[in-house]
Amino acid sequence: MASGKKTGGVAGIWLDDHELMVAAEKVRHAGYKHFDAIAPFPVHGLEEACGVKRSSIPYVTFVAGCTGLAAGLALTWWTSAIDWALNVGGKPFVSGPAFVPIMFELTILFAALASVGAMFVFARLPKIDPPIIDPDLTSHKFAIFIPENEVNYDAGRAEQLLKSLGAVETKRISEY
Amino acid sequence: MASTTHHEQHETARKPLILGNKTYKDISDDLCQPIETFPTKQWFGLFFSAKALFVFYLIHIAIIVGTGMGLLGVNHPIGWGTMIITFVFWVGIGHAGTLISAVLFLFRQKWRTGVARSAEAMTVFAVMTAGIFPLIHTGRPWLDFWLLPYPNQRGPLWVNFRSPLLWDVFAVSTYATVSMVFWYVGMVPDLATVRDRAKTKLRRLIYGALSLGWRGSVREWSHWEMLTLILSGLATPLVLSVHTIVSFDFAVSMLPGWHTTIFPPYFVAGAIFSGFGMVVTLLTLVRIGFPQMKDYITIDHMEVMNKIIMATGLLVGYAYCSEFFIAWYSQNPYEVYTFVNRATGPYAWSYWIMFSCNVFIPQLFWSKKVRRSIPWMFAISIFVNIGMWFERFVITVTSLHRDFLPSSWGMYAWSWFDTAILFGSFGMFLTIFLLYLRVIPAVAIAEVKTVLPVGRKKQGGGH
Numbered sequence: 001m002a003s004g005k006k007t008g009g010v011a012g013i014w015l016d017d018h019e020l021m022v023a024a025e026k027v028r029h030a031g032y033k034h035f036d037a038i039a040p041f042p043v044h045g046l047e048e049a050c051g052v053k054r055s056s057i058p059y060v061t062f063v064a065g066c067t068g069l070a071a072g073l074a075l076t077w078w079t080s081a082i083d084w085a086l087n088v089g090g091k092p093f094v095s096g097p098a099f100v101p102i103m104f105e106l107t108i109l110f111a112a113l114a115s116v117g118a119m120f121v122f123a124r125l126p127k128i129d130p131p132i133i134d135p136d137l138t139s140h141k142f143a144i145f146i147p148e149n150e151v152n153y154d155a156g157r158a159e160q161l162l163k164s165l166g167a168v169e170t171k172r173i174s175e176y
Numbered sequence: 177m178a179s180t181t182h183h184e185q186h187e188t189a190r191k192p193l194i195l196g197n198k199t200y201k202d203i204s205d206d207l208c209q210p211i212e213t214f215p216t217k218q219w220f221g222l223f224f225s226a227k228a229l230f231v232f233y234l235i236h237i238a239i240i241v242g243t244g245m246g247l248l249g250v251n252h253p254i255g256w257g258t259m260i261i262t263f264v265f266w267v268g269i270g271h272a273g274t275l276i277s278a279v280l281f282l283f284r285q286k287w288r289t290g291v292a293r294s295a296e297a298m299t300v301f302a303v304m305t306a307g308i309f310p311l312i313h314t315g316r317p318w319l320d321f322w323l324l325p326y327p328n329q330r331g332p333l334w335v336n337f338r339s340p341l342l343w344d345v346f347a348v349s350t351y352a353t354v355s356m357v358f359w360y361v362g363m364v365p366d367l368a369t370v371r372d373r374a375k376t377k378l379r380r381l382i383y384g385a386l387s388l389g390w391r392g393s394v395r396e397w398s399h400w401e402m403l404t405l406i407l408s409g410l411a412t413p414l415v416l417s418v419h420t421i422v423s424f425d426f427a428v429s430m431l432p433g434w435h436t437t438i439f440p441p442y443f444v445a446g447a448i449f450s451g452f453g454m455v456v457t458l459l460t461l462v463r464i465g466f467p468q469m470k471d472y473i474t475i476d477h478m479e480v481m482n483k484i485i486m487a488t489g490l491l492v493g494y495a496y497c498s499e500f501f502i503a504w505y506s507q508n509p510y511e512v513y514t515f516v517n518r519a520t521g522p523y524a525w526s527y528w529i530m531f532s533c534n535v536f537i538p539q540l541f542w543s544k545k546v547r548r549s550i551p552w553m554f555a556i557s558i559f560v561n562i563g564m565w566f567e568r569f570v571i572t573v574t575s576l577h578r579d580f581l582p583s584s585w586g587m588y589a590w591s592w593f594d595t596a597i598l599f600g601s602f603g604m605f606l607t608i609f610l611l612y613l614r615v616i617p618a619v620a621i622a623e624v625k626t627v628l629p630v631g632r633k634k635q636g637g638g639h
Contacts, residue, residue: 106350119402
C-alpha cells in the first residue's frame, strides 16, 4: 500500500472493473504486499482482492458517540443544576427527559464529525497535488500500481506480470 | 460464484437504472457536461430571475431587521406568523435529501443513486433558507449568539435546556452540519473526476483543492464506503429527530390543536411528503434543462418518488382525520372547538386548501399514466408544496387566533412584508440551486457507475 513518502514503481491500466479485481487478486497471490489498486468508483470485492483490512472508522464513531452523549449530559446537568440553577416553572433542576434531545443531537454530531475526521486520517487525506498515474483513473480506467519498495522488486518482472494479467498498458512511474 | 448467477437474474428481471447503454466514459462526459460548458440562455434567464427575487428578499429582510418585527402580520394573540410557518416549511423540504441518501441507502434502494446528489443539495439549501427565519424572528438578530450556551459575564446565565425552542437550535444546527458534511464527503470523488478532466489551470486548482487530493485508491474507497455507511446510519435517526423536535415547538405547549402526541410522526410524514414534492419539482426542471440527465433521472425514478408522495400524503391525510377524531373523543371543549373552527371558522379556506392539496390531489397518482407523466407530476408537486405551506399556516395561525378566552381572539394581520419574505425565500433557494447545477455534478458520477449493469455482464463476471 502506498505510504506517506512518494515512491516510484510500475503501473498497469485496465478498462474493466471485473478484470481489475481478478488481476488484483493474482498480484496479491504473486506475493506483492504494498501494491495499490485505483478505480473511478468503489468496486465491490476489491478490498478483499487486494487484502485491505476492514476500515476501523466504526470504533472511532462509537467512542465519539459516547463522548457526545456524555458531553450532552454534562453540559445540560452542569449548567442547569450546578453552575447557575434557575427555577423554571417549578421544573426540577435536573429535568432528565428535557435533556434527552440535547444529548441525542450531540451524540450524532460528535459521532458524525469524528467519523469524517477519521476517514481523512486513515485515508491520508487531504493530499496536496498528489502525482497521478493517469487522469482517466477517476473516469473510466482502472489501475494497479506496484511500488519499488516491494521485497525482491524487479521492474521488468512486475511489468511482465501486469501485462500477463491483461493490462492494456503499463507505465514506469517515477513517483506515486 | 453461485451468488453471481442469482444476482444477474435479479438484475435482468428489473428495468435498468441507467438508460442508453452507457460506458463509464459516457457517464463522466454526460454528467460533467453542465459544469464544463457555457450556460444556456434559459439558465441565465432563470438565474437572473431568481437572483432578482433574492435581492428583493434581502432588501425586505433588511427593512424588517432595521424597523422591527411589527412590519409582519404578527400581533396579539398571533405571536408566530410567516417567519415560523415558512421556517417549518423549508426545514420540512430539507428532509427528502437525507431520506434518499441515508435511509434508502440502508435499505439498498439502488435507484437512489440517480437522484441522491440533487436531493441532498436541495436539503442543504433548504435548511440554509429555513435557518434565517427563526434568527430574524428573535427580533434582534444581532444578539442571536445568545441562543448558544457559552460562558458569559451575566452570571453566567445559561440557556434554558428545558425549552423546545432550544432543542430546535441544537437539532437544526446539527442537521445542517451533518447533512452538509455528508453531501460534501459524497462528492469528493466526483470533484476529483472534474479535476482530472480540467482543461485550464484555474479549474484544476479549484477542483483540486475541493477534491482534497482524492486518487481513488482501494484504501481511500474502503474508508469512504465505510464512512458513507456510518453517516447513513447516523443521519437516519437524525432526520427523524429534526422534525420531531420541530413539532415539539408546538406539541410541548399547552395550546389546543398543538398539544397532541401525534405531532412528531405527523410532522415527519409531512416533511417527507413536502420534501419529495420539491425533489420532483426540481428534477423535472433539471431533466428539461439538461436533456442527457433523462438517462440517469429516469421516468422510473420519478415514478417511485411519486409513489412515496402518494404514500406519505395518505399518512398526512390519516393524521388530519385522526386529530379530528381525537378532539371529538377527548370531549375537551377547547380542543373540539379548535378543530371545528379550523374547518368552518374564518380560516376555513386555508384548511380546505391544505386538505385538497395534500390529500385529494395526490390521489391522482393512483393512475400509472399520471405517475409517469412529467407535466402531471410537476403540477401535482407544486400543489403539494402549496398544501404543505398551508398546513403549517393552519397549525400555527388557527390555533393561536382563538384559544381559551374569546376576549383574546384575533386575526392575523397579513402584510406586504409577509408576502415579500415568503416569495423572496424562493429567490434565495433557487439562486443557490441554480449555481449548484453549474459547479457540482448534479448526479453522483461514481455512485451511478456502480449500478451500471453492462460492464460486468459483457465479461460474464460479477461480484
